[in-house]
Amino acid sequence: MTEPKVRVRFAPSPTGPLHIGGVRTALYNYLFARQHGGEFVFRIEDTDSNRFVPGAEEYIIESFKWLGIRFDEGVGIGGDYGPYRQSERRAIYKEYVDRLLSEGKAYIAFDTPEELEARRKEVPNFQYDAHTRDTMRNSLTLSPDEVSRLIDGGTQYVVRFKVEPGEDIHVDDIIRGDVKINSSILDDKVLYKSADGLPTYHLANIVDDHLMRITHVIRGEEWLPSAPLHVLLYRAFGWTDSMPRFAHLPLLLKPDGKGKLSKRDGDRLGFPVFPLEWHDPKTGDVSSGYRESGYLPEAVINFLALLGWNPGTDQEILSMDDLIRLFDLAHCSKAGAKFDYVKGMWFNREYILKTDNAVLAPAFDRILRQNGIETTMDRVEAVVGMMKMKKISFIRELWPLCDFFFRAPEHYSTDDKFTRKNWNEGAAADMTALAGLLEGLTDFSVESQRAVVDRWAEETGKKPWNAWRVCLVGTGKGPDMYELAAFLGKDETLNRMRRAIQALG
Numbered sequence: 062m063t064e065p066k067v068r069v070r071f072a073p074s075p076t077g078p079l080h081i082g083g084v085r086t087a088l089y090n091y092l093f094a095r096q097h098g099g100e101f102v103f104r105i106e107d108t109d110s111n112r113f114v115p116g117a118e119e120y121i122i123e124s125f126k127w128l129g130i131r132f133d134e135g136v137g138i139g140g141d142y143g144p145y146r147q148s149e150r151r152a153i154y155k156e157y158v159d160r161l162l163s164e165g166k167a168y169i170a171f172d173t174p175e176e177l178e179a180r181r182k183e184v185p186n187f188q189y190d191a192h193t194r195d196t197m198r199n200s201l202t203l204s205p206d207e208v209s210r211l212i213d214g215g216t217q218y219v220v221r222f223k224v225e226p227g228e229d230i231h232v233d234d235i236i237r238g239d240v241k242i243n244s245s246i247l248d249d250k251v252l253y254k255s256a257d258g259l260p261t262y263h264l265a266n267i268v269d270d271h272l273m274r275i276t277h278v279i280r281g282e283e284w285l286p287s288a289p290l291h292v293l294l295y296r297a298f299g300w301t302d303s304m305p306r307f308a309h310l311p312l313l314l315k316p317d318g319k320g321k322l323s324k325r326d327g328d329r330l331g332f333p334v335f336p337l338e339w340h341d342p343k344t345g346d347v348s349s350g351y352r353e354s355g356y357l358p359e360a361v362i363n364f365l366a367l368l369g370w371n372p373g374t375d376q377e378i379l380s381m382d383d384l385i386r387l388f389d390l391a392h393c394s395k396a397g398a399k400f401d402y403v404k405g406m407w408f409n410r411e412y413i414l415k416t417d418n419a420v421l422a423p424a425f426d427r428i429l430r431q432n433g434i435e436t437t438m439d440r441v442e443a444v445v446g447m448m449k450m451k452k453i454s455f456i457r458e459l460w461p462l463c464d465f466f467f468r469a470p471e472h473y474s475t476d477d478k479f480t481r482k483n484w485n486e487g488a489a490a491d492m493t494a495l496a497g498l499l500e501g502l503t504d505f506s507v508e509s510q511r512a513v514v515d516r517w518a519e520e521t522g523k524k525p526w527n528a529w530r531v532c533l534v535g536t537g538k539g540p541d542m543y544e545l546a547a548f549l550g551k552d553e554t555l556n557r558m559r560r561a562i563q564a565l566g
């Protein structure tokens with residue numbers, strides 16, 4: 062028998078912004094699909110109308126667009142197995158719920174939330190299961206006539222899955238191996254609610270994975286407790302042979318200490334936990350995003366890929382193509398991965414160095430404009446090229462390092478340490494001589510300046526560069542002096558030199 066084509070899915074519930082852990086889950090699915098020449102499906106699991114948040118679906122789509130994670134079919138794309146939004150698949154689920162009911166694998170329960178609450182108070186650790194279902198108000202304890210009467214009279218009900226106790230259920234997990242759980246600890250999960258005519262997550266998830274021919278379910282560890290129930294559902298439907306293989310990914314842990322990474326950790330330590338900025342439609346609160354914080358999408362991808370997996374070598378800088386080639390589900394770790402956000406900043410620095418200046422320039426141009434500077438993109442690009450190797454993690458850090466490219470020092474003063482040290486006795490005279498030399502140049506390129514100034518320095522034994530830096534920058538920062546002067550041009554260079562000579566004497 063030939064193996065079926067690999068088909069994986071990312072199936073978020075639109076309950077808010079996508080958490081960074083969800084991004085990693087989607088990334089691993091994407092890598093797995095690409096590596097196997099398979100297909101990646103984007104499904105929206107919106108059967109819990111109480112938790113629906115407007116804008117969440119659009120946010121998720123935009124996040125993946127930014128990150129370069131592409132789906133082959135699903136919401137917003139289409140495909141042969143649609144619709145891909147679960148709220149549009151009611152009729153399909155109803156059919157499968159009815160099937161379980163008619164086969165006696167599920168039953169109807171009328172217990173009201175108040176009745177259930179009372180029971181929970183009465184019985185410690187109450188669980189709706191094989192031991193208690195006989196004492197509840199459901200189609201197993203009521204007569205068929207009574208059940209029909211209640212339904213016809215409009216009484217709300219749920220459909221519960223009938224879990225047989227005392228059986229070891231095996232979940233075959235690619236990362237965790239054989240995970241065994243006894244069915245006695247499971248409750249008779251609600252699969253469907255008449256109130257909104259919608260299934261719960263469990264039923265919709267299984268039916269869709271089956272109908273959409275999903276071969277591998279790769280998802281966060283938080284879904285592992287649901288997996289035994291899912292195995293039972295596949296069996297109840299007679300789909301065991303085509304059951305997807307599971308892989309439950311390790312949790313993302315707090316950067317400092319134990320426990321699950323939360324938004325609060327991000328707020329406390331100053332890093333985003335969402336891919337894009339999120340504006341909460343209810344509270345108006347704004348949460349920071351990787352994109353708006355100045356991360357390059359390639360850096361975020363590289364960083365996330367290594368949270369829970371590594372290629373087995375020291376190689377850390379991995380492009381999407383590298384990752385597709387090297388990724389291996391079986392080598393994901395079981396143990397949680399510490400969310401080392403400082404490492405994330407390091408990745409961003411590395412990717413800034415690797416990225417074309419033309420790609421980086423627009424981000425710096427925005428910052429220049431915020432500071433009242435308008436110039437051409439060519440000049441922005443040139444500055445980014447001269448300055449990006451100064452160990453910056455974010456493009457915005459360039460501004461204080463290179464404001465002098467775009468505006469002359471406001472004043473010259475020996476209050477500045479670098480100036481005090483380098484503006485000595487002969488400085489004014491040297492700078493006057495240097496200005497004279499430069500004035501004579503018609504070609505103001507780096508090479509042309511270098512030829513003339515280096516020779517003069519050698520002949521006279523002078524070292525004019527630090528005093529010259531005082532003139533052009535006003536302090537001890539900036540790139541190579543010839544590069545800076547060439548960028549400023551002859552007029553601006555000479556102007557700054559004259560002003561410095563006058564101010565400092």
Ligand code: GLU
Pocket residue numbers: 072073074106266279280284
């Ligand atoms: N809707 C679930 C979520 O929000 C999907 C879990 C799964 O992948 O089965 O993550």
